[in-house]
Amino acid sequence: QKEVEQDPGPLSVPEGAIVSLNCTYSNSAFQYFMWYRQYSRKGPELLMYTYSSGNKEDGRFTAQVDKSSKYISLFIRDSQPSDSATYLCAMSVGAAGNKLTFGGGTRVLVKP
Amino acid sequence: SAVISQKPSRDICQRGTSLTIQCQVDSQVTMMFWYRQQPGQSLTLIATANQGSEATYESGFVIDKFPISRPNLTFSTLTVSNMSPEDSSIYLCSTGTGTSGRLGTQYFGPGTRLTVL
Numbered sequence: 001q002k003e004v005e006q007d008p009g010p011l012s013v014p015e016g017a018i019v020s021l022n023c024t025y026s027n028s029a030f031q032y033f034m035w036y037r038q039y040s041r042k043g044p045e046l047l048m049y050t051y052s053s054g055n056k057e058d059g060r061f062t063a064q065v066d067k068s069s070k071y072i073s074l075f076i077r078d079s080q081p082s083d084s085a086t087y088l089c090a091m092s093v094g095a096a097g098n099k100l101t102f103g104g105g106t107r108v109l110v111k112p
Numbered sequence: 113s114a115v116i117s118q119k120p121s122r123d124i125c126q127r128g129t130s131l132t133i134q135c136q137v138d139s140q141v142t143m144m145f146w147y148r149q150q151p152g153q154s155l156t157l158i159a160t161a162n163q164g165s166e167a168t169y170e171s172g173f174v175i176d177k178f179p180i181s182r183p184n185l186t187f188s189t190l191t192v193s194n195m196s197p198e199d200s201s202i203y204l205c206s207t208g209t210g211t212s213g214r215l216g217t218q219y220f221g222p223g224t225r226l227t228v229l
Contacts, residue, residue: 043204043220088154100218102154
């Protein structure tokens, strides 16, 4: 069993819809949770990071962490075709100086 | 955020040869990381490179195959040695911000796309 599980998709939604992404994990030591967006043939771009449980909002993006359930989510409101990409969750035990463990990524397609 | 560049952006190599990938950061950072992303897969950490010390390799990766240099706080190289077609992947470097590191802010370079024939 992988440490971090993520549905590979693809997830296809109409423009303007809410995109809902999630990851589950097994290592209770993870404390830092990140979401990256990766366009084809590009490096991952950091979208959100959260420490421990709770919610964090940044523009159209909301990240949620439920450590009791070992479950994290990313919501994208008012989705745009430019949001079409692969979204990767990542986690670490410590802060930026610690290795990241990635989920497999979910491919998202927002149709105009 | 840190700006990270990698060279080359892509290469096609013959089996048995070696390729050195360069990673340059626009600010001084304590730790740099090298990841591999195989086709259609997620990222897997190869090693962590601290300036002035030996790189720390993850399970399944060895120094003879992936030697790493970290000569200063803004630069690192990864060499893929004695390549085989199974080494065809995207290789990415990443780093946290600042010499003290900051929560969660690990940034990635654009990657080097390697094809081994």
